[in-house]
Amino acid sequence: MPASKKRDVPARDEASQTGSGTRRPVSEFSREQELRALRDMLLIRRFEEKAGQLYGMGAIGGFCHLYIGQEAIVVGMQMVLKEGDQVITGYRDHGHMLACGMDANGVMAELTGRRGGYSKGKGGSMHMFSLEKHFYGGHGIVGAQVSLGTGLAFANRYRGNDNVCLAYFGDGAANQGQVYESFNMAALWKLPVVYVIENNxxxxxxxVTRSSAQTDFSKRGLSFNIPGEQVDGMDVRAVHEAGSRAVAHCRAGNGPYILEMQTYRYRGHSMSDPAKYRTREEVDKIRNDQDPIEQVRQRLLAMKMTEDDLKAIDAEVRTIVNASAEFAQHDPEPDASELYTDVYR
Structure with a gap:
């Protein structure tokens, strides 16, 4: 992709706001970058909508955590990485897999427990990996990926390469003890890891106001001298700009960086969560005022793209997602012998 320009502008929708009140510029995307962002975010959203449907039909069992509303974070961050950089996250992971370039058929097949899934149908929604795409998994233990991501960053430093690891976790996981042990280690050894806190x-x-004494998560690394900032996680350009700076900081050997992505999930914590702890009006207001996909759509319309052009992109994405659902429902289940493979004793 061509290098992004950056600009400082006063309008509220053109700059991200940090916790200290300092305005940050956002990346100025080219038409091609806007189109990539739109397609990648649409793929995640349509995929998650279809996954929700399949879960309701009983085709997906166990837990299922959807990423709807948070698409700008992983898409914006992925746009700043290079080949060899790693990604690791928690159990709200389907969007991260798709953004990393993992095949929709393989992801959906894993959700339905089929042979063609990325973990041979044995991992389900929360446990998929792809060494080819440098995706080191969704992890079901809250906060576990932070320690593992720190380990990936240690491996990069030990090997002397310039790869960077992105370790994603949420505002709930940010209160786990192992997170701060990881912060301390990463700061001591100047490990190339960006801690991406998806604060939904x-x-x-x-x-968060009832569960966290410090609700500015970008400050969580202060006692370890880890720099951090708050980012508008609903604006893919703000994510890209902050991500570019954070990744460059790590790649230059300056140690870890914290990005608090301020975002919002439209669905419950999982498919079994009715989300009665918030009002429908609150959710609708975020959808109407800050939706990450709609923001890109409006900018592309301002660039003289037509509604028909944008509908064609959506149709293409829906075709991919529908094909993945068809594949996932007809792919064979794993053979019983798979119970005994990939088991370490």
């Missing part, structure tokens, strides 16, 4: 405000179902 409610963790499993408790507002």
């Amino acid at each position: 405000r409610y963790a499993m179902g408790t507002s």
